Amino acid sequence: xxxxxxxxxxxLRKVDTHPTADDLYNIVRMxxxxxxxxxxxxxxxxxxxxxxxxxxxxxxxxMRFDGDVSGHQHVRCVHCGRVADLVYPPAVPALHGIRVxxxxxxxxxxxxxxxxxxxxxxxxxxASPPE
Amino acid sequence: xxxxxxxxxxxLRKVDTHPTADDLYNIVRMxxxxxxxxxxxxxxxxxxxxxxxxxxxxxxxxMRFDGDVSGHQHVRCVHCGRVADLVYPPAVPALHGIRVxxxxxxxxxxxxxxxxxxxxxxxxxxASPPE
DNA sequence: GTAATTGCAAAGCATTTGCAGTAAG
DNA sequence: CTTACTGCAAATGCTTTGCAATTAC
Numbered sequence: 001x002x003x004x005x006x007x008x009x010x011x012l013r014k015v016d017t018h019p020t021a022d023d024l025y026n027i028v029r030m031x032x033x034x035x036x037x038x039x040x041x042x043x044x045x046x047x048x049x050x051x052x053x054x055x056x057x058x059x060x061x062x063m064r065f066d067g068d069v070s071g072h073q074h075v076r077c078v079h080c081g082r083v084a085d086l087v088y089p090p091a092v093p094a095l096h097g098i099r100v101x102x103x104x105x106x107x108x109x110x111x112x113x114x115x116x117x118x119x120x121x122x123x124x125x126x127a128s129p130p131e
Numbered sequence: 132x133x134x135x136x137x138x139x140x141x142x143l144r145k146v147d148t149h150p151t152a153d154d155l156y157n158i159v160r161m162x163x164x165x166x167x168x169x170x171x172x173x174x175x176x177x178x179x180x181x182x183x184x185x186x187x188x189x190x191x192x193x194m195r196f197d198g199d200v201s202g203h204q205h206v207r208c209v210h211c212g213r214v215a216d217l218v219y220p221p222a223v224p225a226l227h228g229i230r231v232x233x234x235x236x237x238x239x240x241x242x243x244x245x246x247x248x249x250x251x252x253x254x255x256x257x258a259s260p261p262e
Numbered sequence: 263g264t265a266a267t268t269g270c271a272a273a274g275c276a277t278t279t280g281c282a283g284t285a286a287g
Numbered sequence: 288c289t290t291a292c293t294g295c296a297a298a299t300g301c302t303t304t305g306c307a308a309t310t311a312c
Contacts, residue, residue: 002292034292041184059188062276075231084233093221093242100206101216104252108245111224121235167269172302193301194287
């Protein structure tokens with residue numbers, strides 16, 4: 001557990017914004033000015049593999065990460081890509097009994113919502129960048 | 132409606148494999164040997180915008196497209212990324228009444244399953260490439 | 263004839279990787 | 288000490304874009 005890894009984990013757990021690797025790089029750089037983006041990527045991968053953080057599985061030009069690994073659901077703004085948590089998550093369909101031709105086993109479900117965030121709503125045609 | 136666009140649409144509607152742009156490029160090239168990958172991308176974007184096809188919203192290194200725009204759900208192989216349709220889709224949560232702080236409106240839900248496909252199951256550690 | 267579209271090649275981004283030097287245990 | 292990790296920079300892979308030539312209508 002290097003200093004870089006612990007700062008990345010700590011900062012990711014502080015926010016609820018589901019940052020991209022680059023967002024996190026900018027956050028972490030305030031405490032570790034010489035950290036490299038490659039190190040951020042390598043540690044995020046390590047932390048996902050060890051189950052300490054989660055990688056969001058929704059499409060978008062960049063990956064987003066979540067310091068909260070408890071089961072919950074997300075809304076993504078269709079304009080800017082910002083992701084928020086659902087506070088009162090609806091029940092997800094049961095995996096039990098689902099069969100798909102060509103698949104041996106089903107190991108997970110994900111329920112994701114698309115929405116328009118407050119910042120994008122006023123000008124719903126043009127995308128507004130996150131933050 | 133150019134020949135390129137109609138062949139892309141026709142070939143995408145023929146398959147149920149949710150191909151990537153590059154998969155489709157290889158399929159279409161059998162009929163139009165001089166088509167370029169850029170043209171495939173531009174037409175896929177056009178067809179998504181016009182609602183004739185759908186872009187899958189699940190993460191992965193490349194985008195996947197679907198010629199079937201009717202509401203249905205997908206399973207993705209966590210090893211190779213292959214995507215299949217759910218034949219008997221479970222009910223999706225209702226949008227009605229969902230509220231998320233910071234979001235003005237919720238416009239869609241997606242239910243996605245993760246699984247291990249037949250081809251990957253025998254050797255579940257190593258990813259086997261699609262096709 | 264005009265506007266939209268094409269093929270090609272180059273550019274753009276996000277992510278990954280090789281490597282020599284550095285830090286952790 | 289030894290192994291794992293870092294910073295840097297180059298490489299990769301997918302997607303987008305500029306442009307002159309071509310095609311659709």
